[in-house]
Each structure stands twice: as structure tokens, then as C-alpha cells.
Amino acid sequence: MNWCLYLALKQLFPTGKKFSFFSTMSILGVALGVMVLFIVQSVMNGFQHEIRQSIVDMQGEVRVDANSNIIHNANGLSTFLKNQPEVVAVAHYAYGIVMLKYNNRPSFPIIKGIDLENEIKVVELRKFIKNGNIQDFDCESIILSSELANQIGARVGNSVEIYSPIMFEIAQSDEIVLPKTLKVVAIYETGYRQSDENIAIVTLDTLQDLYGLSEGIHGISLKLKPNIRPEKFVFELNKNLTPPIHAMSWQEMNKDLLFVLKTEKTMMFFVLVFILLVAAFSITSSMTISVVRKTHEMGLINALGGTIRQCAACFMIQGFIIGIIGSMIGIAFGMVLLKFRNNIISIFVKLCGVEDFMLKFYSFAQMPATYTLGDILKVIVFAVTICCLAGMLPAKKVAKIKPAEALRNE
């Protein structure tokens, strides 16, 4: 073993001592920082993953539309899209804003017309049904988002009235307009606010009727084969589509939200890095004191044949070792805490009495958390780099030691 590494290890873990106070505190400081960073990153990843999954499950991976224009020859486009080797399923849709009324409580939701048989091949609508039964869905029924149902006070089995813009146009010519009455057969909730807020789902035929679209649609949702990257597929597909018809990936449709999520994760990382910086400062301070205490020892090692540069390297190596061991312990503790996170949270929630609030606000049954090897490596590399930098300052101080002066220092 290289003597610098040997001496660094011995200075951290001296022979004959069960543990060194300085080493233990330094390692625990780094472990704590790494653990918090790792847990928060994993939970952020988990939330991001859940939200992204909700979006994909509810919107589909790719949409082809005509910039809000009506696509009249939908079957031709649909056949072309189905023939793409990357595509598993396609589903037509149309949408618009209507006035929805229940018990004299009006609302103006976006109403989406879907072909249920194909839609469920593209999106996981059934997964999000909170109340009711999707099997009952037909031309005389409607599915409401949870927020919308709450807002107007409608429940499964109630009937709601729908007024479309065409009906208002007819009303202007003094004709009597009767609203379309639809029965609420299901209420869905994705946990993603944008999807849950103000949306109602009817059959495509009903929407075409309400909006006078005839056979026209607004777009086609696509489900791709596993491991196909939507952005790449969309890029290639758009080369073969004639404007205004164009394809958009779910990432492009939700780029603002994805940007916010990414920024949020970066900001959390940035804030939590300060825990590691505090640990690094305490390492630097302890090591600098150690340099002053060991000045004579540095001179002695120099007399025995070591160079001052090698002595300085010892302190750098100490920082590295603290970083590696601290990171490993931090990651290990982090993994254990993540494994039992739901038990810990349920205790915490009960103690603080915020159970309802948590469920209402986050709407995830369990706290999501995911991590990859890449995440672990990123945290470790970061922590080790900070610890090496922490060792650099005392090392620089050592490098300035003059051997003969150090030997006179007792």
C-alpha cells in the first residue's frame, strides 16, 4: 500500500483506538448530508415519475392534431398512423368548451369526446376511475373529473345538462334550445391537478353531435411500443405529415410543467448541498487544526524520506476517504429509510394530525420514491468532490511547511 494512503488511513483510524472522534464526526457529517440529499432526490424523482406517468396515462404518449382545426379525413390519417411500426394503438378524440349545469350550478369545463374502445388501448383511463363504472359509458353518459364533480356537487348517477356553443348560436335565432342531458357514470382522479381540474369526458359521437363536427375530429392519440422515445418518433413522423397536421410528444405538450419539475429538483439539490458544505467546512476546520498539531510530524516524515507534497497528499486522501465512507453510509441509511418511508410517514402524519391534508394535497396513496444507480453515483461523486476540496485547504497549508522549521516546532 502506498505510504500516503497508509498514513492517511492511520491518521483517520489510529492503531489501538476503537474510533477516532474526529473521523467519526466527519464521516457522520458527510453521511447525514448524503443521506438527506439522496432521500430528497429519490422522493423528488418518485413524485416526478408519478406525475409523468399520470400525464402519459391520461394524455397518451403522442398526439397528432391540426392546430385546433378539424380533421375531416380521419380514417386515412388513422390508417397511416396505425401502419407506423412504432405505433401500438390509435384513438380519435375531439374537444371543446361547454357549459355544464347541475342543480343550477354552472361550470365551463373542457369536454373531451373519446372512442372508449380505442381510448383504453392508448390511455389508462380505467386506472383512474375513483367512483362508478366505465362499462356503463355510452352516448347518454358522461365521466367527470374529481375536481369538476366536487365543484358542481355531482355524484355518480346524477344527470347533468350540457350546453354547447352551437346551442347558443341557435338560441340567438329565437329557437328553443334544449340542453343535452347526460348521466354521470364515473368520476376519475389522476392525482395530477391539470388533468383533474375541469374536464369531462363524453363519447366521440356525443361531442361531434354537440359541436356539429359530423365525422370530423380534433386529433388522434397514439400509444407507442415500449422503449420507443416519443420525441424521436415525433421528429421522424412530422417529416411525413402535411401541415397543419403535426405530431406532438407528451413531453412537448407539457414542457412548462416538466421544466418546473426539473427546476424544482435542481433547486432542492442546490438547497440541500449546503448540508454537505457545512460538513465540508467542519472537515476543513478539523484538518487545519490537525495540520497545526502535526507540523513537527510533517517535518519528521520529511526527514524520514517523505516529501512535503506527499504529506499534503495525505490530507487530500483523508478528505477522499471521509467522502467515500460517509457517502456509502449515507446512501445505505438513505436506502433503509426509503424502504420504510411509508411506515415513518404514517407515524409522522398521525403524530402531527395532518393525515387528511396530506391525502388531499398529494393524492398519492404512498409516498413515491425512485432512484437509479446514476442518482447514487451523482450524489457520491458530488460528496466526494466536496470532501476532497475540504481536504485541499489543509493540504495547501501543509505544502507551505518548511521541513527544517517544522522539526524545530515541538
Added chain:
Amino acid sequence: MNDYIVELEDIQKKFENVLILKDVSFGIKERETISICGESGAGKTTLINIMGLLEPPTHGTIFWEGQKTITYGIEKISQLRAKIFGYIFQRCNLIPELNVIENILFPKRITSKIRTSDIEFAQQLLRLVQLGGFEERNVLTLSGGESQRVAAVRAMINRPRIIIADEPTGSLDEKSANIIMDMIINLCREYGSSLLLITHNQLFAKKMQTSYVLNNSKLKQLDCLESEG
């Protein structure tokens, strides 16, 4: 060509315009024993530091085996220092994080890998200084005399050509000092090392083949002084 291992020629050393050494020339040969006496602050330690290239002279030349050291890089100097010199200081000789055997083997670790033969040699040396069985002892639990004996053994581990002992008995009582000094001399004799002893003790100085006195920045041989007197 002379047969000095290390030779100093016209060495001058100043600290902030205070002259510490002036025109000092001397050398040490194979198996030679030399003592340097002088008052505290006379520059004895500075002189051996210059000899070991631990600090540069203000003027003068240092030769290691007839070669000017001015051209040597830090790495080469460190390697030569580890192989040629074995140091024993007055105090704080041992590294507190290492036990007795680890301290002894440390200079060996700097120059090469530790072999079983090195451990056996260290144990043999420990027995010679009557510290057999002390291998695993924490150095912080050793007495002053025991620490100096361990330091003497450590100085020997690389079988150096010169042992530099800078007041090795300065912090010990008379009885312990005599024992330690005899042990250092015997070790040097046994393993063929030269000995350069810095001491205040005239008795120890007289045990050396050649004795010098450092006074008023000048180094003078003791018999010359006596003939002058």
C-alpha cells in the same frame, strides 16, 4: 578524490541577516563517528539540517558521494535521505497514530514494500535494545527512554549509512541517557553505520572518533582546539 559520504564545503547560513554558520567545511566517512558540541542556539541543528538537505545553505556546496546536490530534485533528495540517513531527534520522535512496529517500519514503507524479512529485522533490533515484545504497544504509553530506543531502532531499519542523532538523550536522566547512548553506538557498530552526534554532553562527545565544537558560527575540531589551548 575523498571518500566522504556527505561533505559540506564553505557552508554559510544566515537567518534574517544573522550569521549562524560561517565557512563550515566538514564531511563524514564510512563507519566514522563524529560529535558536534556547542551552546544552545549555536546552529548545530541547522548544520545537520543542511547536511540532510532539509534546508538550503545561504552559500556553499553540499556533496553526496562526491556529487553536488544542487542538481537533485525533491524526489531524489527524499529517496537519498531515506536511504543514507537515519534520524533520531531529542523529542517527539514517533508518530502517535502508529504502534511501535508500525513506527519502526515506516521509513521502510516510504522507500519500498514491507517484506517479512523487514519485520523480522525490526523485531531483531527491538530485542537488541531490550524492547522485545513491545511491537504492538501504543507509542503514547512508552516512557521517554523507551521512545528514544524505538526511535533508534527506526533510524536503523533502512540500514542507513549515517545516523544523525540530534541530542538523543537531551530529555533523559543520566542513567537512561548512558544506556541509550551506548545502544545507539552499538547499533551503529553492529550495522556499520556512521554516527553524527549532536550533544552537550562532553562524555558522549569523547566516545566519538572525531569531535567538533560549533562556536561563533565556526566549526572547529576538538583536538585542534586543545592544541590551540
